[in-house]
Amino acid sequence: MASWFTAAQTRSAGLDGGQPRIISKLASGKEIICWSADSRALLVFKYAVPSEVHRIEIATGRRKLLAQLAPSDTAGVTVVGPVLMTPDAKSYVYDYSRNLSDLYVATGLR
Secondary structure (H helix, E strand, O other): OEEEEEOOEEEEOOOOOOOOEEEEOOOOOEEEEEEOOOOOEEEEEEOEOOEEEEEEEOOOOOEEEEEEEOOOOOOOEEEEEEEEEOOOOOOEEEEEEEOOOOOOOOOOOO
8 A cells, every 4th residue: 555644755554554664755746646567666647737657666766757648739738637547557548627718809999
């Protein structure tokens, strides 16, 4: 199981009731997606444009960029996320928010 207890600190607690241990310091705003398929890493993302998905190795803290996600047309996109990814990192889905507006120019008004 993985969960966060304080800002930027992620801890792991085993099901055997042992003490939780710090497994990684996440950058501010990073969200955990899931454990990797081999259970050696966490897959994380940050709400941004584009949203970057990283694999963080538990033993070493090494980070590897897996994907940069954004729609092909980013006009008006304010944030990409949340991101869901399979543990093998081969498939993903994400959401995004888009804010578009129209500007009207009126001339000759009195």
